[in-house]
Amino acid sequence: MAALRKVLVRPELGAVTAAIGVFVFFAIVAGSRGFLTTQGTVNYLEVGAEHGILAVSVALLMIAGEFDLSIGSMIGAAGMIIAIPVTKFGWPPWLAILVAFAFSLVVGYLNGWLVVRTRLPSFIITLASLYLLRGFTFGLTIALLNYTRASGMGAFLSGDPLVAIFSGAPLGLKISIWWWAGLTLVLGWVLFRTPYGNWIFAAGGDALAARNVGVPVARVKISLFMLTAATATLLATIQVIDTGSTDVLRGELAELEAIAAAVIGGNLLTGGYGSVLGATVGALILGMVQQGIFYTNIDTNWYKAVLGAMLLAAVLLNNYLRYQALRSR
Amino acid sequence: MAIIELKDVTKSFGRVNALRGISIKIDAGEVHCLLGDNGAGKSTLIKILSGVHKPTQGQYEFDGKPVELSSPREALDMGIATVFQDLAMLPLMSITRNFFLGREPKKALGPVEVFDSGKASKITNEELNKIGIEIRDPDQAVGTLSGGERQAVAIARAVYFGARVLILDEPTSALGVKEAAVVLKYIVQAKTKGIGVIFITHNVHHAWAVGDTFTVLNRGSSYGTFKKAELTREKLLQMMAGGEELEELAVELDLIAKRDPSEVGKLEHRVAEELDRETHPKQ
Numbered sequence: 001m002a003a004l005r006k007v008l009v010r011p012e013l014g015a016v017t018a019a020i021g022v023f024v025f026f027a028i029v030a031g032s033r034g035f036l037t038t039q040g041t042v043n044y045l046e047v048g049a050e051h052g053i054l055a056v057s058v059a060l061l062m063i064a065g066e067f068d069l070s071i072g073s074m075i076g077a078a079g080m081i082i083a084i085p086v087t088k089f090g091w092p093p094w095l096a097i098l099v100a101f102a103f104s105l106v107v108g109y110l111n112g113w114l115v116v117r118t119r120l121p122s123f124i125i126t127l128a129s130l131y132l133l134r135g136f137t138f139g140l141t142i143a144l145l146n147y148t149r150a151s152g153m154g155a156f157l158s159g160d161p162l163v164a165i166f167s168g169a170p171l172g173l174k175i176s177i178w179w180w181a182g183l184t185l186v187l188g189w190v191l192f193r194t195p196y197g198n199w200i201f202a203a204g205g206d207a208l209a210a211r212n213v214g215v216p217v218a219r220v221k222i223s224l225f226m227l228t229a230a231t232a233t234l235l236a237t238i239q240v241i242d243t244g245s246t247d248v249l250r251g252e253l254a255e256l257e258a259i260a261a262a263v264i265g266g267n268l269l270t271g272g273y274g275s276v277l278g279a280t281v282g283a284l285i286l287g288m289v290q291q292g293i294f295y296t297n298i299d300t301n302w303y304k305a306v307l308g309a310m311l312l313a314a315v316l317l318n319n320y321l322r323y324q325a326l327r328s329r
Numbered sequence: 330m331a332i333i334e335l336k337d338v339t340k341s342f343g344r345v346n347a348l349r350g351i352s353i354k355i356d357a358g359e360v361h362c363l364l365g366d367n368g369a370g371k372s373t374l375i376k377i378l379s380g381v382h383k384p385t386q387g388q389y390e391f392d393g394k395p396v397e398l399s400s401p402r403e404a405l406d407m408g409i410a411t412v413f414q415d416l417a418m419l420p421l422m423s424i425t426r427n428f429f430l431g432r433e434p435k436k437a438l439g440p441v442e443v444f445d446s447g448k449a450s451k452i453t454n455e456e457l458n459k460i461g462i463e464i465r466d467p468d469q470a471v472g473t474l475s476g477g478e479r480q481a482v483a484i485a486r487a488v489y490f491g492a493r494v495l496i497l498d499e500p501t502s503a504l505g506v507k508e509a510a511v512v513l514k515y516i517v518q519a520k521t522k523g524i525g526v527i528f529i530t531h532n533v534h535h536a537w538a539v540g541d542t543f544t545v546l547n548r549g550s551s552y553g554t555f556k557k558a559e560l561t562r563e564k565l566l567q568m569m570a571g572g573e574e575l576e577e578l579a580v581e582l583d584l585i586a587k588r589d590p591s592e593v594g595k596l597e598h599r600v601a602e603e604l605d606r607e608t609h610p611k612q
Contacts, residue, residue: 193443195433198422202430205419212379212413213431214402273421322421 011266012278014317018264018310019281019288026292035295042173048287049176050235052280054254055261056183057231059279060191061224062262065204065271066115066122068225071232071258073133074104075251078236080141083150083246093153093241094162100233107133108229112222122225130255138248151245166234167241176238180280183231188276200224204271260307261286264314266321273322285310330393331356332494332525333378333409338387340373347373349549351387355494355525360516362536363529364569365546371529374546375498378527379411380404402431410487411496414503418479420472424464427471428453428486456485460515477508484515488522495519496527501535513539533569537562545569 026035034040054071061068081100085091111129115122141148157163168175191197202210203217211217232251240246263269264285265278289307293300331354340348348370355361365371376382377389380398388395391407398404401411418427429449436445453467462481464474471479480500487495497516501509516539520526530536536543543560545552545568552568 193446194441195435195444198426198430198433198444201422201426202419205421209413209419210430212381212401212411214400214405215431268421272419 011268011273011275011318011322012281013266014314014321015265015278015281015285018314018317019285022285022288022292026288026295030292030295033295035292038172040291040295044287044291045177045284046174046287047290048284049174049180050254051257051261051286052180052283053176053183053231053235053238054228054258055265055279055283056180056187056276057224057228058255058258059262059265059267059274059276060187060200061221061228062259062267062269063191063204063271063274064200064221064224065207066112066221066224067126067259068108068111068228069123069126069255070107070111070129070133071228072251072254072256073130073137074107074229074232075236075239075254076246076248077107077133077137078104078233079240079246079250080137080150080248082237082240083153084141084144086156087150087152088144093156093160097162097166097237100237101230104229104233105226108226109222111229112225115225116218116221134248134252141248148248149245150247153240153246154244157241157244163241166237174242176235176242179234179238180283184276184280188280191276196220201272204268204273206272257286257307258283260311263318264310266314266318268318268322282314331390332392334390334393335377335384336388336390338377338384338389340377340382341385347549348377348384351546351551353544353551353554355527356542357493357525358520358523359541360520360526360528360539361542361544362540363527363544363546364531364533364536364565366531366569368548369546370549371531371546372498373549375411375496375527375529378404378494379409379496405431405490408491408493409496410490410492410494412480412483412487412498412500414499418471418474418483421470423468424457424471424474424482425449425453425467428456428467428482428489432490452489456489457482460485460518475508477504477511480504480512481515484512484519488519488524492524494525494527496529498529499531500528501530501532509535531569533562533566537565 058068058071078100081103082093082096085096085099086093107129111122111126114120114125118125138148141150157167166175170178191200199210199215199217199220202215203220207217232254235254236246236251239250261282262274262279263282265275265280265282267274267278286307289310290303293303293306333355335351335353338348338351339346351370351374353361353363353374363371363374373382377384380401380403383397383399389398390396391409396407398407404411419430422430425446426449434445434448434452435442436448437443450467454464457464457467460481462478462485471482474482480497484495484497484500500512500516504512513535516526516528520539520541528536528540541557542554543557543565544554545565547568
């Protein structure tokens, strides 16, 4: 009984249940049309990875009580920071990739620093960076290339030392899936097994109480803003190398889908509660739904309606489960 | 010798004096009650004692040496632990994680240090058993505990981490009678361990039950510090309510109760005059 209750109060319980439900649904409805094939599985894992790489870091930031709406724009910006210097100025790809990561860490630091210093909601601060980053990406790309797209990366990639870890498909699974799994393991471990993880919970649970017992709340929050910006750049890097091109609009709305995945995974919007594994399961659900619809007769344009309904259901379910967690004793 | 001594401490926020010329001493193994009405300066004094604020003037001495605390963490490291009202615990985090928040036990895992959750759970269980709290599972959320239990866990945590001075901010104010009694018991337990306890409250009965020394604050100043032997509960109550003001008020209330028309008439006249003086000071 005690063991059962322990399972019941896990934040990812709702998401895991939902994931099984979604899988069973598509297995029945679209199983004969290819959802259950290896290719079908690889496909939805790949889509899940696109959400998951962002969602795992967004989950940590949310547990710490903050949002980052700028990661979608960060994807667009990072893609151009890599693609333009390589294709137009002949930089080696590894250098452009390092510059993109450095840039994202600076942006993340500034986001975090502003939030901590001004005590304004991170929603507002990062909404500003959302527009700033996208605007600069747009303006500078047009100024430099005269197009909103940068392509032709493919010719420069072979033999580059950094490109290898952001491309390919070891054991038949795309590199993004491996990054997603790796990040889930590492960040999940950090959250539950290190003092820093404890501080993340505390920073979002009650920043003042945490500060009073000596938790460096500002440092925790700023570092997590840097993490979300860096994972956005990671995703941008993988995409640019994979497709050989990028667009100024790359990553639009990715920030909201990452938040959706994290919330479906049981992460509390107001902080202090949640899990990395939950966010990963949430991302997996998004991937399965997005790809699953493709295998059914349903028009894929319905995906967003399904996503909205799932989000609402998830919030209600998680709310109920959290109430149970606090009641059980 | 006193563990903490404040000498003639003043704290101003801009032009507002929250505290004026406060001197206070906390000895080992005593419960020092800090009383006062709302707005008397209790919170400001706690924040100075716990390192949140620095005094504008005056001296903070620890073990006889002047110190300048720059954060609650620094105070904590010196053994000054504060249990803030309502802020003692994070309800959605487990008891164990709360217990060790900010001072997590670590074990080496290869090159990195990780949170030793096994050890943390074991110690939490032991420490809570010592003070008589039975929990089924130290991994359950603190939100499942009652208010009194939360305060108790916070006190147990401070004691476990070797607090020499324990500052309790209104630990009983949000509690029912039974729960308050439990918390008062822990206060006495901490005292017998040689800890100096600063017990902030506006409940004279709670203070009287456990206190050895009493300091009463009124509008940022101190009425002085008294040993229990020098006081009665009534005297303490009187001081808290502002001394003579209360006596006068009692007489006035009596008059109103008796409905002596002439006296009430005079009284009303006086109150009106006084109000007028306060609202138009220069007339």
